[in-house]
Amino acid sequence: MTTATGSNRLASHGGPGKVRLDRDSIISTGLELAADTGATTISVRELGARLGTDPTAIYRHFRNKEALMQALLDELNARAVAAVTADPGDWRERLRQLARATLSSFTSYPAIAVEATVLTTHGPGELDAIELMLDAFARAGLDGDELVRHYALMASHVLATAAGIARGRSGRPSDEESSPWFDAPILADPRTHPRIAELGAKMADLEDRDLFMLGVEAVIQSAERAAAAR
Amino acid sequence: MTTATGSNRLASHGGPGKVRLDRDSIISTGLELAADTGATTISVRELGARLGTDPTAIYRHFRNKEALMQALLDELNARAVAAVTADPGDWRERLRQLARATLSSFTSYPAIAVEATVLTTHGPGELDAIELMLDAFARAGLDGDELVRHYALMASHVLATAAGIARGRSGRPSDEESSPWFDAPILADPRTHPRIAELGAKMADLEDRDLFMLGVEAVIQSAERAAAAR
DNA sequence: CAGCGACGTCAACAGTGTTGACATCGCTGT
């Protein structure tokens, strides 16, 4: 929930006055910082400066930086779930929307996305995202182990790949829709690496976003086939 | 501790004297350090201590730490490729072997695996791995864009997922064959999250290694179907 | 109004990667 930081008295920036913090204002300012800098990491000191307080004040509200990053990541999860608008019956489109929204969030907030390699945020946003995916595969006609496996495959791919894309793009402007999968054209000696020599040009044309969605489609199709085979 | 002034140029084995470094000895000691500590990061100072030299001596052989980690990661790639023994015609088994070897390397050297989110090491090991995968999908009957897409999907999944698994397991002993996908049993209110409440137990049974290989099989099957559809 | 807990502030610690000055080693050309 991004309830605009309304709980701070002393709205006018009148010199080094003490500012009252709470978890929500730290989270929203943290998101802001991650989006503006576009860097792959944010520091506690940077965040403190932007909050207008001593950096260590953050430790009154979060046990350590890891807990803070988990809260930020969970907020991103919650927003991605909220961006899913398709009818619950259209399970394919719901999964696509969730994936797209996650990738969009992650590329907008690279410093938070890189934390996603640790899967569990133990927050409500993650819980909602899991529920959405489980429900989608259940409506696809799966259940039991097959259902859980497909969910895990989808979650793993979306989080890990989106995090990788976000990190790779950390430097560039975020308005780009997609980026090349390889940062540089790849070329090799045709003698030792004939396939690369032949296909290197095509590989340079690959766009990370297309590849990401291709993986999503692969899991969806796998679910369709598993459901049909019963 | 070597004293500042000279006279300690003992050539005897490994004693605390000036040691002559080269890229290969740094790499092999770096691998050793990453495997022994089992931590998610290794520091330049730690590596220097284990080499018996001043930590900054490493910078005479690598531009910065990123270049060093790239070299270490490329060595892991090379070893994974070397572990593939199946007949070139059996493209499915070759891909499985490469995936298994990569996961094994990554879990043995967590500190190096976490660097794999940046795909390109620009080294010979990576080149060999790419060539192997391209060749496998070509033998599956694919070519052109379809071939490149399947290669990219496989590479993306193997690297990103294996890196995630390695990070998640960083603390525990490395002799375990597999670990649970979730670090803690997941439970939720059946009112708001009925699917999770129903399937949470099954999710706890998921093993990361099985999930990893499941993704590999999904890409293989996708390639089979694409090849058959022509 | 007293008390007491929550909270912001400050200084400090133990780390990290990296750089520049310095000295020494070992190979080169003459």
Add this chain to the structure above:
DNA sequence: ACAGCGATGTCAACACTGTTGACGTCGCTG
């Protein structure tokens, strides 16, 4: 063989990082 010179190890230092403990102040509660 010797002067030279580049490659390389050493050391001190810088700019960062996350985190902790002591201190004082604010604001709510009894």
